[in-house]
Amino acid sequence: MMGGARPDGPDIVTQALPDVSRETLARLEALVALLVRWQRIKNLVAPSTLDTVWQRHVLDSLQIVRLAPKARRWIDLGSGAGFPGIVVATSLAEADGAAIHLVEANGRKSAFLRTAARELGLPVTVHPARIEDVAGRLEPAFDVVTARALASLPKLLALMQPLMRPHTQALLHKGADFEAEVAEARTGFAFDLVEHESLSDPAARILQIGGIVPLSADRNRS
Template sequence: MTELRSPTRPARTIAVPDLAADRDRALALTPVSRETLARLDRFIALLFDWQARMNLVAPSTLPQVWTRHVADSLQLLALAPEARIWADLGSGAGFPGIVLACALADTKRAEVHLVESIAKKAAFLATAIAETGVAATVHHMRIEDFVRHDEVRPDVVTARALAPLPRLLELTAPLLQKGAQGLFPKGQDVEAELTEAAKYWTLQSSFAPSLTSPESRILVVHKAVWRH
């Protein structure tokens, strides 16, 4: 085990597990180019460095960071292969936003917009963009404020572990109504969330299987109309 020490809090360290096997499993599920892998390696190293100072992801998930977080993010690309403008709401530790940006870095006119209201996490995201050299922008603001503006019209909007579906649709509706497709990774409670959302929304949606968890699925929202 390697020890990383926080530069701002010398007394605290974080044990970095051997990630090689988990990395190999993730890449088998979601292969990437050599250039993308180099960017992802830099991002994961930075994640562990900052994790020593702040809780970016659940510590229990760190030994499986590649399969649990990286591959889980990368699998979204296959569901919208022509998309160029992505918006990731509540980006937090950069999943899926930074991971998507790493994969799209060599794609012309591709850009990722990361929306994060917590200042420390927004600072981490900005550092990750600088370290990896990807085409992405951090919007340090509330999601409600971001979706209200017309400056960004994404092809796809993503949100991972952000909110139950009814609330998630409230947040993303302005973008969905402008033509964005929603890609929302969901766990085993997605059917109950969908039933609750159907009380208020008329949805055109479908499911895609998750490559990383048999209990999870990706909800693909093509259209959402509020039933007044």
């Protein structure tokens, strides 16, 4: 818990993000309730994180929407139990043109995502497949690509590259060792980077990335 003072709950979100609408907050409460019910038999998230689900999962996911306020077409890679993708969808449920694609190969997790999208009325498409199999066949030009607790940054850049267009940005959750991951990624890729301090963990960062180019290709053009 941030500062060890506040109990975990919806207030964690509203204090950090005061502009969150009542409608979004209601959908988030319904999502958490659904997660808790499914968790009893499906083990969707680490059990140790349930006591801090609003900070560790909900706030951590929702904060990225403020970094791309005009984005409507999102794709979340390795969605797991829907963090951040299904949480992003709760905030865009009433936005014109919103379309959030969730890629998750695990059967029980993709089933949860479909149920959550249906019950909460979210503009979500679930792809129960491997990322490599989906990235090459999706036609939409996405505004944002997201991933959380999925892979190291070099591997993520390779996975995301087929989905990136000149206007597309990636918003990636990274922990306290993000600097080492960025340094390693720069040995294989050129990319634009803006670091944002996480609202849920001051030691972590949201990496906003665009212009991904493999260095071998970049050198061949020079």
